[in-house]
Amino acid sequence: MSLHEADIHSGAGERPAAGEEGARGRFDRIYHVLRTRICLLDYPPGSRLREEDLADEFGISRTPIRRVLVRLETEGLLRSVHGVGTIVTDIDVEELAQVYQLRVELAELIGKLSPIAPDASKIAAFRGMLARCDGLLEQPDPREFARINMDFFHLLNSLTGNEPLREIAERLYYQTTRIWLKTASRLSQYEEVLQNEITIFHREVADIVSAVEVGDLEAVGHIRRSHISMSFLRLRNESRS
Amino acid sequence: MSLHEADIHSGAGERPAAGEEGARGRFDRIYHVLRTRICLLDYPPGSRLREEDLADEFGISRTPIRRVLVRLETEGLLRSVHGVGTIVTDIDVEELAQVYQLRVELAELIGKLSPIAPDASKIAAFRGMLARCDGLLEQPDPREFARINMDFFHLLNSLTGNEPLREIAERLYYQTTRIWLKTASRLSQYEEVLQNEITIFHREVADIVSAVEVGDLEAVGHIRRSHISMSFLRLRNESRS
């Protein structure tokens, strides 16, 4: 039944052979590239993605590109309209309130459902994240901030062994993460807000690293929960001003 | 923004025109049909779905069918392998333990996140569900049991206004609902188990209807939570015997 076992054949690799990649690997690669572009606002909300352009860029035809776009559409990041185009969904703070509510609840579950006790290398990864935050604090940059935030999320997500939970938390994260860059870039006191946000994020990372070091994953969940909640409230207040 | 409003034009409908359906409507229709077939074991685990057969059945080509299959694959109900076919995923009680854990937690959230106070028609729908359970109790049938269970889930899901939660809960539900029919059909004491399970389900519905009638949606969540949890434990015990 299980087709998952790696086939150990005789000579040259018939499988993805180190350098190559199968159809599934290419799908994942393009999917992640496009998702990152959307969340870093390389494709701003409302902009159009021409299927043929993407096909040319990745050196394939429209067909496999469409698979990726369909996936991104089900995730809520795109919307394809017949005869019009494939446009990046616009997002609004109020519309994301429900997603944030759900993320708050799920954050706590990460420390409760099948928690994975972090080993030495994982703890090292957390400390490395803290170091990146130090650098960010000295040299603030919104794009780099978004990237670190993303990497930190994946690291946190790896603390639970519950795969469905990981998948869902990831999906919700990518539905909401754009909103900060979008609203912040339109604020007048942009520099101040960025610096402030980075400072708060640095504290969150420091707190969580402390909790990880002593192996208290439930505490990680609580810290994370409160920070997601507060982050949303700040966002809401800023967008109303 | 909202394209959801029904267009009230002059004469003959330019939109889906009552009888017709757009590409998106057809997608949903076929998607639901196939999902139901999978969950009712019309397509048993391990069986193969030929894209061309499906294309012929629905009177279209392989292309739009593939969209549906890709979706069902991301939901975890199918698995397409190049050169082999698209096969219905096989499921195992132990593998679903994590999904059940998550469903247990989410069940409680339905009563907490943006609960919708049920109006008269909704309460009537719940009572109708109870009536269907009465009928089922007198004339046990596994397939009908699965159908009622499905409808009851959707009714419960409509009690929360949190759309992301509804979507996720639905996805997890359809990942797990097949397992009961599959394991039960292989038991020796099939009739007894079915009768017992229906009796318990009838109690659950009665309890929840009572809670809905007094408008206590948090209680609904708690009842639902405990029943999902116990249902999984029974399943696990039965499959081990």
Add this chain to the structure above:
DNA sequence: TTTCCGCTAGTTGTGCACATCATCATGGCC
């Protein structure tokens, strides 16, 4: 001047032919 009709350009959706891949049967070689 304004409004409405229709045309054109451009995009996604669909159908079909072919490429790619895995499985299985078959036959020759050791």
Add this chain to the structure above:
DNA sequence: GGCCATGATGATGTGCACAACTAGCGGAAA
């Protein structure tokens, strides 16, 4: 007699041409 190679077969994946559809522009009529 057993084993490996090889081709036939049938499935999904890909590329391409065309259909369906929308938005915008332009011109003619009221």
